[in-house]
Amino acid sequence: MKASQEPINNFSDDTSSENQDRFGIQVPxxxxxxxxxxxxxxxxxxxxxxxxxxxxxxxxxxxxxSWVINNYPSSNSTLHKVRFTTDMEExxxxxxxxxxxxxxxxxxxxxxxPAAVFVYSTCVSALIGDDINGVCKNASEQIGIPIIPVDxxxxxxxxxxxxxxxxxxxxxHVIGTAEPELTTPLDINLIAEPNSAIWINIxxxxxxxxxxxxxKITGDAQYQEICYAHRAKLNVIIDSKPLLKMVKKMEDLFDxxxxxxxxxxxxxxxQCLRDIVAQLGDSELQTATENLIVQEISALxxxxxxxxIRLQGKKVLIYTGGRRSWLLIxxxxxxxMDVIPISSKKSSKEDRARVKKLLDKNSIIxxxxxxxxxxxxxxxxxxxxxxxSTHLQSAAHLTNIPFLDINxxxxxxxxxxxxxxxxxxxxxxxxxxxxxxxxxxxxPWE
Amino acid sequence: xxxxxxxxxxVAVNPLKQSQAIGATxxxxxxxxxxxxxxxxxxxxxxxxxxxxxxxxxxxxxSSTAMTEVSAIMGGEDKVEQAILQLVQSYxxxxxxxxTTGLTxxxxxxxxxxxxxxxxxxxxxxxxPIVLVSTPDFKGTxxxxxxxxxxxxxxxxxxxxxxxxxxxxxxxxxxxFTPGDIQEIKEIIAAFGLEAIAIxxxxxxxxxxxxxxxxxxxxxxxxxxxxxxxxxxxxxxxLGESMRGAAKILEKRxxxxxxxxxxxxxxxxxxxxxxxxxxxxxxxxxxxxxRQRRQLQDVMLQTHTYFGCKRVTLALEPDLLSSMVTIxxxxxxxxxxxxxxxxxxxxxxxxxxxxxxxxxxxxEQLAVGSELLIxxxxxxxTSQRLQIPLYLQGIPICDGFRPTVGHRxxxxxxxxxxxxxxxxxxxxxxxxxxxx
Numbered sequence: 001m002k003a004s005q006e007p008i009n010n011f012s013d014d015t016s017s018e019n020q021d022r023f024g025i026q027v028p029x030x031x032x033x034x035x036x037x038x039x040x041x042x043x044x045x046x047x048x049x050x051x052x053x054x055x056x057x058x059x060x061x062x063x064x065x066s067w068v069i070n071n072y073p074s075s076n077s078t079l080h081k082v083r084f085t086t087d088m089e090e091x092x093x094x095x096x097x098x099x100x101x102x103x104x105x106x107x108x109x110x111x112x113x114p115a116a117v118f119v120y121s122t123c124v125s126a127l128i129g130d131d132i133n134g135v136c137k138n139a140s141e142q143i144g145i146p147i148i149p150v151d152x153x154x155x156x157x158x159x160x161x162x163x164x165x166x167x168x169x170x171x172x173h174v175i176g177t178a179e180p181e182l183t184t185p186l187d188i189n190l191i192a193e194p195n196s197a198i199w200i201n202i203x204x205x206x207x208x209x210x211x212x213x214x215x216k217i218t219g220d221a222q223y224q225e226i227c228y229a230h231r232a233k234l235n236v237i238i239d240s241k242p243l244l245k246m247v248k249k250m251e252d253l254f255d256x257x258x259x260x261x262x263x264x265x266x267x268x269x270x271q272c273l274r275d276i277v278a279q280l281g282d283s284e285l286q287t288a289t290e291n292l293i294v295q296e297i298s299a300l301x302x303x304x305x306x307x308x309i310r311l312q313g314k315k316v317l318i319y320t321g322g323r324r325s326w327l328l329i330x331x332x333x334x335x336x337m338d339v340i341p342i343s344s345k346k347s348s349k350e351d352r353a354r355v356k357k358l359l360d361k362n363s364i365i366x367x368x369x370x371x372x373x374x375x376x377x378x379x380x381x382x383x384x385x386x387x388x389s390t391h392l393q394s395a396a397h398l399t400n401i402p403f404l405d406i407n408x409x410x411x412x413x414x415x416x417x418x419x420x421x422x423x424x425x426x427x428x429x430x431x432x433x434x435x436x437x438x439x440x441x442x443x444p445w446e
Numbered sequence: 447x448x449x450x451x452x453x454x455x456x457v458a459v460n461p462l463k464q465s466q467a468i469g470a471t472x473x474x475x476x477x478x479x480x481x482x483x484x485x486x487x488x489x490x491x492x493x494x495x496x497x498x499x500x501x502x503x504x505x506x507x508x509s510s511t512a513m514t515e516v517s518a519i520m521g522g523e524d525k526v527e528q529a530i531l532q533l534v535q536s537y538x539x540x541x542x543x544x545x546t547t548g549l550t551x552x553x554x555x556x557x558x559x560x561x562x563x564x565x566x567x568x569x570x571x572x573x574x575p576i577v578l579v580s581t582p583d584f585k586g587t588x589x590x591x592x593x594x595x596x597x598x599x600x601x602x603x604x605x606x607x608x609x610x611x612x613x614x615x616x617x618x619x620x621x622x623f624t625p626g627d628i629q630e631i632k633e634i635i636a637a638f639g640l641e642a643i644a645i646x647x648x649x650x651x652x653x654x655x656x657x658x659x660x661x662x663x664x665x666x667x668x669x670x671x672x673x674x675x676x677x678x679x680x681x682x683x684x685l686g687e688s689m690r691g692a693a694k695i696l697e698k699r700x701x702x703x704x705x706x707x708x709x710x711x712x713x714x715x716x717x718x719x720x721x722x723x724x725x726x727x728x729x730x731x732x733x734x735x736x737r738q739r740r741q742l743q744d745v746m747l748q749t750h751t752y753f754g755c756k757r758v759t760l761a762l763e764p765d766l767l768s769s770m771v772t773i774x775x776x777x778x779x780x781x782x783x784x785x786x787x788x789x790x791x792x793x794x795x796x797x798x799x800x801x802x803x804x805x806x807x808x809x810e811q812l813a814v815g816s817e818l819l820i821x822x823x824x825x826x827x828t829s830q831r832l833q834i835p836l837y838l839q840g841i842p843i844c845d846g847f848r849p850t851v852g853h854r855x856x857x858x859x860x861x862x863x864x865x866x867x868x869x870x871x872x873x874x875x876x877x878x879x880x881x882x
Contacts, residue, residue: 030529037489061465061583087458103456123549154489
């Protein structure tokens, strides 16, 4: 539990200030719906390194998480889809699991020949005090490939903390450990939390401009490219607070400037491309970028036109907070829909400011966050659609309006110009779905 | 007679087994007003919820005691107490199901004492039964966690009663049975004029409540009152070998005779079950099932050519494995290899040469050369790599390797029991074997 102590002390930028423990971490309550842990965060950020083996040093319960983060695309190796675990059992807990871990590393390297091994500690292995740092160091010396310990017991904090822990592990053990064959003045690192859409939809745009993404931290990444990350000319960090610390450290250590970008609306995407090019300081590239933007936007406009006709002026209630809500809000606005934002009492000041900026109006703050309150708002504003998480679904049902689940996992890519179009399609499909009438209809004999 | 072999490696690759807490939570979902509560970190409860939510496509009510680093070191007792008090106040549960995790078991929290202390301090909680199960994830598997809940419930809740209700039977169904299966079983039992109290009653998961507001407790299932009345049953029908322990407890406590039915898929298995129901109820087998039986025989004639001598490799929990092996063999298919998660007295009795307790890597190696795979969604990558069709069984069934890509629909409704369900299984597997 050594490495986890330091980030805990520095962990202060989480939302609310109520209910914090002495480290300034929000103390979770059993009623808290947010359920994640540091281990999950660490895994989620590192597993997209596709040619490395990811070994969980813990009992079988922690593995069910790792099956979940499985949809990361890969253009090369698919080793990251193989689940490795020491599968700790009772005897390992009594006698210690370090020996088993050592054997596991040797065995999996022999059989699967990974580019590197990431070893994740879990609550149980941290609690019994297995020295994973020592084991990894020894094994690495013995085998000659990088074995990287990730000190990520779940109980140290929430997902965001785990993402930081992963960033620190990369800085400490990976970045700067190898030199690229060649560098160009247009080399950048793209740093984002692993939403596959970012990599699918943004990379082609950068490629068109001739910008080379040296390291993708992390999405469809090769171990080697992350070692090269210290030679990039610019770090572009997209919507990832927890990795900000890593990027700042890279600025100190390797003198790489960084820019923070978001991709939640058409303007954001335009801005992101412009910022990157401005930082790289190439005037020819600037004209090319403007051309690309014009081209993409007009293409998007043509595609959106049909949807705009049907969606314009519709009143929609959107529960704010979370990545998807920003996208939905900005797209709904682009389509000329009338968005009424609602948010819970718990939502952060920052989120509220964001709504204000995006829509030029304040969000309605729910006092109880319950159904009847939402029903009242729907009736009062004559809203025609509700976009929220499942717990408010019945408000839509009671008022007979269509409902879109904001958290419903979906395979669509919501990022970039292509993503905006997908969101528009989804808004249309929900609002005009013929099912709403049917599911609310009573049987003829009732 | 099968030889049970255990592969001994230090690294499990693509593990097959799932944690006991998942099984326990699944079992808790079959009771009404149940508050499933995990004594562990919020992460633990997320990892328990996610596979179930993907499998059943439902919001899973499961709370955690929300352990943090500080409480992991300092103590868990007040966390359990706080959680119970807060949750009882917010959700008004009728029964609480309390599971442990690897984290809290490693720490050594004495749950029995915690619960005793809480009971002593808060007499206002007296009317709420607390079902305690030990489900560390470094021990046992999903099937064990599920069985542990059923055992714990029959041990704690039913009360002694004087009168016996001749039409009432207790139904204990293991984790091998889907909500759709339970629904079909209950219908069959009802057709004999019997009333089954199911522990747990997963078929309740099929009742959707559009009006219902999300809450931390279950909204349908077997009620505490029904559980209390279990003792007046005349017979216990235990489905799945893992239910034997619970059936024995009922026999010991209330003198209720029991019979364990290993499976309800296949002609023989269903025959045996219906005969038993006819004996218990004193009624003859309803015409509906006589007719279905003739249909099944006809379907077996139609489909057996596709099964004959086909080599099948399975990776399933022991109860389900045994059931699938039996139906396949009864159709003339050959068991190429079988992998399972944990020890069970069933394994030695299987009429195959060898059973391996191992992971999906073992499965992948053993499966080479077979023509059909049967396992849960985690085996879909194996199926793709080996280019062998996969028939999905077990938990979870979601869209294989890409859970975020629209989960597979309709698992909960699927039915593999009785004559009707057997026909469906034969069609489903037959269609896979039929594919070029």
